Amino acid sequence: MTQEEKPAAVEPRVEFDDSGRSTGIELTEDTNNGGRTTPFDPNRIEVQPRNTTISLLLQRLRRGALDLAPDFQRQAGIWSEANQSRLIESLLLRITLPTIYAAENEDESWAVIDGVQRLTAITRFVDPEAIDAEPLRLSHLEYLAEYDGCTFEDLPGRLQTRILETELVILLIRRGTPEEAKFNIFARINTSGLPLSRQELRHALIPGQARDLLAELAASDAFLTATAHSVSPDRMAEREMCLRFLAFKLTPPEQYTTQNFDDFLRTTMHRINELSEQELEKLRDSFIYAMVASVIVFGPDAFRKQFKNRTRRFPVNKALFEVQAVTLSDLSADKIVTLAPQRDVVSSNFMDLMDDPAFYDSISSGTGAAATVAYRFQSLKDLFQKVLDA
Known part of the structure; x- marks a missing residue:
């Protein structure tokens, strides 16, 4: 995307459920553009x-x-x-x-x-x-x-x-059989409608307490309020959003180096399965804090793209969900209180950020690449700091 091509001119695509209805989630590409995953040994299948x-x-x-x-x-x-x-x-x-x-x-x-x-x-x-x-x-x-x-x-x-x-x-x-091979095989199966979503596959192939935690967080009042009850649970998109938050709480963005985002999320589910109840409770508290803070700071526009001179409400964006929620969860309560009356200032700065093609791309395509992950997290961190320092 060139500087002349304004991101605001691009209408977002959305994910659909089995019946063709919108899930309320913007369709994004999580893999690195042109990237290839590490091949597995077919002899082990x-x-x-x-x-x-x-x-x-x-x-x-x-x-x-x-x-x-x-x-x-x-x-x-x-x-x-x-x-x-x-x-x-x-x-x-x-x-x-x-x-x-x-x-x-x-x-x-x-x-x-x-x-x-x-x-x-x-x-x-x-x-x-x-x-x-x-x-x-x-x-x-x-x-x-x-x-x-x-x-x-x-x-x-x-x-x-x-x-x-x-x-x-x-x-x-x-x-x-290598786990990646299992996901590859089952992703190709289409005997009863749409192919399974990646989160449906994770849910089916990785049993344990991670399943229960994601279901709990996705059904929480805090999550439903922050997303304005607009995310359909039909294809477990809401659980994937919660998983993305947990993934970057367990692995800070600056430590994220992989280009395989799907593998990153699978690994996170395995890590959650090994956590103690005390560690799970800490994640729960951080998630609820992030949801409440998102409503305070962004209001009804939380996790959605915003553009100048555009009044339409955009669908929830998964990359924005993770970057806004994780970044806000790292801010102290005092800083959230400071940001609260400056919602309009935050919104104005965020719309300026949306005019940055690099940031726009980091939440729209190739969102799982390490470079784009680092860019969107640093950009939002800088935005909040700019408002707090003003």
């Missing part, structure tokens, strides 16, 4: 097909050896009662179901990546207590309408057995 029965899968689920990650289901795409019932009808009619994709964890448990909704529907019908769900009553059946209204227990014994002995094909990515 082990993919193994497994044929197993529904009965055996349910045993795995009850033992905690099968992770369906129920909150991984996209809210916009959760199957209706009729769709779930039709799946059960397919089993009763001996219609083969599509392959299910899963990853094997170090403890030999399986994390289901593609097929969550199918297995959830089956479990809800056969053993709803295993996932703490309401029992499924069959409805809108096409060929076996005589079983409309039936639960699993209402079916004749022979049909119960038919379901329990149904074989499903699991394509299992074995443990020992």
Whole structure:
């Protein structure tokens, strides 16, 4: 982008959920422009097909050896009662179901990546207590309408057995396969709609307390207020935003040297899984402080691009979220109080900053490159210091 080409002339693109609705998040590119990731050894990739029965899968689920990650289901795409019932009808009619994709964890448990909704529907019908769900009553059946209204227990014994002995094909990515390879493989899978988002993949492949912390922060009143309730949870975009904040709290921007932002976020989830409760509480407090401070300093324009002579409200920008939130979290309460009555001054200076092509690019494209990360953090730090020194 040249000096003559004003950033304000560029309309931001947005991310969409499965139904084509805006997620409320500006679409940005997190990788380094033209960058390449370190290739993994294809000889270390082990993919193994497994044929197993529904009965055996349910045993795995009850033992905690099968992770369906129920909150991984996209809210916009959760199957209706009729769709779930039709799946059960397919089993009763001996219609083969599509392959299910899963990853094997170090403890030999399986994390289901593609097929969550199918297995959830089956479990809800056969053993709803295993996932703490309401029992499924069959409805809108096409060929076996005589079983409309039936639960699993209402079916004749022979049909119960038919379901329990149904074989499903699991394509299992074995443990020992490089994590980056797992992400690459599953990112290519598209059997039930849009390909999984990067955060959906992180959520599915990296179990542990990081999952719970991100869900907690994304649902907090402080986050919802700071983002004006405008971020859709359908593709876990709001959890990725929280993860970006935590990533730069655990690794200060000046220590960020990688060009692979996705790897950086994955590593952060693993680090969070190893933190003590005291360390988690410190992160929680810092996050809430940052959200409150963002509202105080930026008001309804927090985490959004602002331009002179432009009155429209832009979508939330992930790079702006991390840089504004992290930088404000590092300021003392006294400095936040000092900035509070100078919101207009902060806004004016921020719009001047948006006219800087280098800063604009640092929050719009190649946002994961070390140089752009350093530039946007230093630029915002300088902005606040300029206002505080005035």
